Amino acid sequence: MDKHYVGIDLGGTNIKGGVVTASGEVLHFESIETEVEGGRDHVLDRIGMLAGKVRDAAGLQPEQIAAVGIGSPGPLDTKRGIIHEAPNLPGWINLPLADEVRRRCGYPTFLENDANSAALAEAHVGAGKGTQCMIMLTLGTGIGGGIVLGGRVWHGADDIAAELGHVSVKYDGIPCNCGSIGCVEAYASATGVVRRARQAIEQGADSSLAGADDSLTCEQVFRAAAAGDRLAQQVVDDTAAYLGTAIGSLINIFNPDMIVLFGGMTNAGDQLLVPLRHEVRKRSFKIGADRCKIVCSRLGAEAGVIGAAVTAMQALQEQREA
Numbered sequence: 001m002d003k004h005y006v007g008i009d010l011g012g013t014n015i016k017g018g019v020v021t022a023s024g025e026v027l028h029f030e031s032i033e034t035e036v037e038g039g040r041d042h043v044l045d046r047i048g049m050l051a052g053k054v055r056d057a058a059g060l061q062p063e064q065i066a067a068v069g070i071g072s073p074g075p076l077d078t079k080r081g082i083i084h085e086a087p088n089l090p091g092w093i094n095l096p097l098a099d100e101v102r103r104r105c106g107y108p109t110f111l112e113n114d115a116n117s118a119a120l121a122e123a124h125v126g127a128g129k130g131t132q133c134m135i136m137l138t139l140g141t142g143i144g145g146g147i148v149l150g151g152r153v154w155h156g157a158d159d160i161a162a163e164l165g166h167v168s169v170k171y172d173g174i175p176c177n178c179g180s181i182g183c184v185e186a187y188a189s190a191t192g193v194v195r196r197a198r199q200a201i202e203q204g205a206d207s208s209l210a211g212a213d214d215s216l217t218c219e220q221v222f223r224a225a226a227a228g229d230r231l232a233q234q235v236v237d238d239t240a241a242y243l244g245t246a247i248g249s250l251i252n253i254f255n256p257d258m259i260v261l262f263g264g265m266t267n268a269g270d271q272l273l274v275p276l277r278h279e280v281r282k283r284s285f286k287i288g289a290d291r292c293k294i295v296c297s298r299l300g301a302e303a304g305v306i307g308a309a310v311t312a313m314q315a316l317q318e319q320r321e322a
Contacts, residue, residue, distance in 0.1 A: 005312045
């Protein structure tokens with residue numbers, strides 16, 4: 001009997017779940033609200049419920065599920081299945097998440113960082129399929145990342161590798177939420193794009209965005225640039241330069257086959273990719289830049305679920321081989 005895996009993508013607003021085959025095909029996908037206001041045990045119960053719900057919706061019997069994988073915000077101890085802290089999940093301090101979910105659903109359960117999960121999915125069945133070294137950057141409210149070498153996530157010595165949003169692009173730059181200064185996240189995340197646009201407007205720059213209230217979004221900045229707004233275009237150009245500077249460094253360090261960009265900002269397509277690739281070529285060795293393809297994610301909302309399932313599959317394989 002073929003075994004399948006349940007992948008869970010845990011977020012502060014929504015929990016996504018799906019049943020995934022050993023080849024990475026999603027048989028059923030579903031998203032529910034996290035309901036953090038109900039407390040920690042309520043959220044854990046919802047994770048267990050969702051694991052059973054997607055299994056049943058996929059038409060599978062309990063014995064057809066081999067394991068559950070969870071992609072979670074961190075920092076984490078993936079070997080012990082513990083969340084050290086999750087800012088968007090109040091009270092989740094040193095929580096043995098894998099054990100708690102295992103107790104609720106009855107399956108072996110394994111934990112991975114959420115950005116790492118998305119990267120693992122892209123490397124196995126998405127844009128990076130077939131690569132030996134693939135790096136993902138998640139471009140959202142912040143900037144996350146994942147590094148996949150030989151089909152496996154690179155965790156580093158302390159499980160904190162691939163905090164790629166905290167590559168410094170300006171040694172005397174603005175403070176970042178991580179406590180450092182000049183991080184690419186502070187400049188080129190969606191939050192950073194909006195902050196820089198607002199700051200320029202407050203300093204008197206002429207722009208069609210000047211009338212925007214506190215609801216100004218990164219998407220609006222990119223749209224205004226496409227419509228010919230000079231300030232917005234400068235913000236977009238600077239965003240590409242900051243990202244290109246960070247990516248150029250990553251290429252020089254890792255010599256990857258591919259950089260995959262994930263998140264809402266990638267909807268800008270060539271508006272972002274063309275200047276970004278140009279900047280990368282200025283910032284990295286030619287042979288590395290020639291090799292490395294810079295592309296957008298193929299998997300979208302299901303990436304975290306697929307990657308979590310692959311995490312579970314790989315963990316079981318490692319247990320058998322040990």
